[in-house]
Amino acid sequence: MQATERAIPRGATPSKENKMNRVSKPRPDLCRRGFLAQSAAALGGVGAALVLPAQAAPGKVLLRISTPAVADDWHAKMWTVFQQALERSAPGEFEVQINLNAALFKQGAEPAAMARGNLELSSVSAFDIAKQVPEFSIFTAGYVVRDPAQQQKIFNGPIGAEMFQRVSERMDITPLATAYLGTRQLNLRDARKVSTPADLKGVKLRMPGSKEWLFLGAALGATPTPLAFGEVYMGLKSGTIDAQDNPLPTTRAAKFYEVTSQIVLTSHLVDSLFIAISNKALQAMTPAQQQKLRAAAQAAVAYNNENRIREEAQLMDFFKKQGLQISTPNVDAFRKTVQTAYQQSDYAKVWPSGLLARINAIR
Ligand code: KDO
Numbered sequence: 001m002q003a004t005e006r007a008i009p010r011g012a013t014p015s016k017e018n019k020m021n022r023v024s025k026p027r028p029d030l031c032r033r034g035f036l037a038q039s040a041a042a043l044g045g046v047g048a049a050l051v052l053p054a055q056a057a058p059g060k061v062l063l064r065i066s067t068p069a070v071a072d073d074w075h076a077k078m079w080t081v082f083q084q085a086l087e088r089s090a091p092g093e094f095e096v097q098i099n100l101n102a103a104l105f106k107q108g109a110e111p112a113a114m115a116r117g118n119l120e121l122s123s124v125s126a127f128d129i130a131k132q133v134p135e136f137s138i139f140t141a142g143y144v145v146r147d148p149a150q151q152q153k154i155f156n157g158p159i160g161a162e163m164f165q166r167v168s169e170r171m172d173i174t175p176l177a178t179a180y181l182g183t184r185q186l187n188l189r190d191a192r193k194v195s196t197p198a199d200l201k202g203v204k205l206r207m208p209g210s211k212e213w214l215f216l217g218a219a220l221g222a223t224p225t226p227l228a229f230g231e232v233y234m235g236l237k238s239g240t241i242d243a244q245d246n247p248l249p250t251t252r253a254a255k256f257y258e259v260t261s262q263i264v265l266t267s268h269l270v271d272s273l274f275i276a277i278s279n280k281a282l283q284a285m286t287p288a289q290q291q292k293l294r295a296a297a298q299a300a301v302a303y304n305n306e307n308r309i310r311e312e313a314q315l316m317d318f319f320k321k322q323g324l325q326i327s328t329p330n331v332d333a334f335r336k337t338v339q340t341a342y343q344q345s346d347y348a349k350v351w352p353s354g355l356l357a358r359i360n361a362i363r
Contacts, residue, residue, distance in 0.1 A: 056095035061285060063096045063277075065121045066104035066113070068229045073253035074311070075123055075179055075273055076100050078304040082275075085296035090289065107228050108210060114278035115172040121281075123179060123273035127212045130347075132171050136163060137347040138355060140212050142219060142338035145270040145359070148180040148309055153362050155272070159355070164274075173276045176297035180305045181271040182247020182312055186220075189236050189243060191262035191325045196333040197221025206232055206241040212347075217245075219341035220268060220334065229254075236260055247271060248315040249308050262325040266334050275300060 056062035063086075069076035083096040105113045110122035111132070126139035138144060145151050154160060155178035164175045186194070186205070193199060200221035207213040209226035217224025225241050235241040236259040244256060245268070251257055275297045282290060316326055342348055 059092075060095040061093060061281075061289065063094055063120045063281070064099070064104065065097060066099045066102070066110050066119055067123055068102040068107040069100055069123070070254050071100055073250055074304045074308045075181060076253075077307075078179065078300040081303040082296045082300035085299040086292060089292040089295060093289065093292075102228070102230055107208060107230070111171055111173055111276075114276070114281075117278060117280050119278065121275065121277050124173070124175070124276045125181075125208075125271070125273055127208065127210055129167055129171065129274070130212050131210060133163075133166050134347070134350045135352055135355075136167070137212060138351045138359070139272065140216060140269075141342040141347065142216055142268040143335040144342075144356070145272075147270060148183075148305065150362055151180060151270055151272055152178060152305070154359060155274075157362070159358060159362075167274075167276075168279060172279045174279055174282050175274040175276045176294055177275045177301040179273045179275060179301040180308055181273045182249055182308055183267050184245045184247055184269040184271050185251070186243055186245050186264040186266050186268075187251050187256055187260045188262040188264065189239065189241070189260050194262075194264045194327065195330045197337045199329075200243075204240075204242040206235055206244040215341075215345065215347070216269065216338075219338045220245075220266065221337065232256065233259060245269075247308070247312065248319070249311045252311075252315055252318065257319055257322045257324055260324065262327060263319055265326065265328045265331075267331060268334060268338060 065079055067076065067079070071077075079096075079098045083098065086094045086096060105119060105122075108125075108128055110119060111124055111128050113119035114122060126136055130137040130140050145154065155164075155175075160175075160178070168174045186200075188194075188203070192203075197220055203222045204225045205217045205220065205222035206227045207217040207224045209228065214224040214226060222243065227235050227241060232241070232244050233254060233256060236244060236256060244251075244260075245266075246254070246256070248263070251260075251263070277293065282293075285293065319326060
C-alpha cells in the first residue's frame, strides 16, 4: 500500500528534480557510491562523480540540504515542500539542492558540516544535538515526550525557545521548525515473545552510531549494535542484526518489513527532527529572506507531520498484510525500566533543574 499523500500547501507538488528522486526510489541496501551517482544524476545528469557547485547561480542564495532519509519517506518529501514554498514566496532568490540517502554527508555528520559552512540545511535529531548540548539529551530519553501534539507544544513554546538558543550558541546552527519523525517501535527479524525488557536480552538491536542512541537501545534491554541507517536493510537481511527500531512510516518507506517478521509496539520514543540552518547562511540573508525561510520550514514540517500522523494510524493493516506479526508488550514495564535507566544515568544529571517537570506539565 502506498498511503494517499495529502499535499497540504497549495501548489506543493514535487519538482522535476524530486520527481526523479521519487521515481528512482534508491534502495537502502544500495552502496553509498550508488547513492552518489544517483544523487548526481538527479542534480542534472552530472554522471558518476558527485560534482556539486559550491556556489549558487549568480544572485541566488545556495541552500544545500543533506539527509539520510529515503525518497518515499515524509521527511524526505517535506524538503520538496520547503523548496516549492520558497520558490513561491521568493521566486528565483534561492537555489535549493536536496540530497537524500546520506548522499552528501553521512548520517550524524550534518551539524559539523553546517558549522564548517559546507552545508546549509539538514534535519537534525535530538541525539545529534545532545552530543554538543548535553542537556538536550532529555529529548533522547525514552517515554519523556508523550505524543506528537505535546511535542509541538514543547518545541513551539518557551522550552523550545530556550533550548534552541543554546543550540544556536554552541553549535552555530539555528533550528527553524520541529518535525515529528514518528513514534519509534521495535521491528524484529525473527518473531519472539516480547513482553518486558528482559525478553530482549541478547537481541542485537541496531541503533544509529552514537553513545546516546546506544544508551537507549541498552535501556530497552537489548544489545545495541551501531549501524548507519543505509545499512539496516542488508543488516536485517543477512542477520548481522536481529532488530531495528524506527517509526512505522520509516519501516514502510525503507522497506524493512521485507526482511523482518514482527513489530513490537513499545512506543518508546516520540521522536523529532529539527529543520536547522547554519548560522553563517542565516546571517548572510536579508530579514525578508529569513522570514520566508522560516515560513517554508514551517510549511515543510506541517506537511510531514500531518502525513506521518495519518499514516502511522493506518500502517498496522499494511504490515499485517505483508505477513508481519504485530504484538503489544507490557508498555508499563518498558516505561519503568527505561525511565529508571535514564534517571540513574549521567544524562539526567545535566538536565536543567525543573525541565522534566515543565515538560510533564504540558498537556
Ligand atoms: C535511524 O537511523 O534510525 C533514524 O530514524 C534516526 C533519525 O534521527 C534520522 O536520522 C533518520 O534515521 C533518517 O532521517 C532516516 O529516516
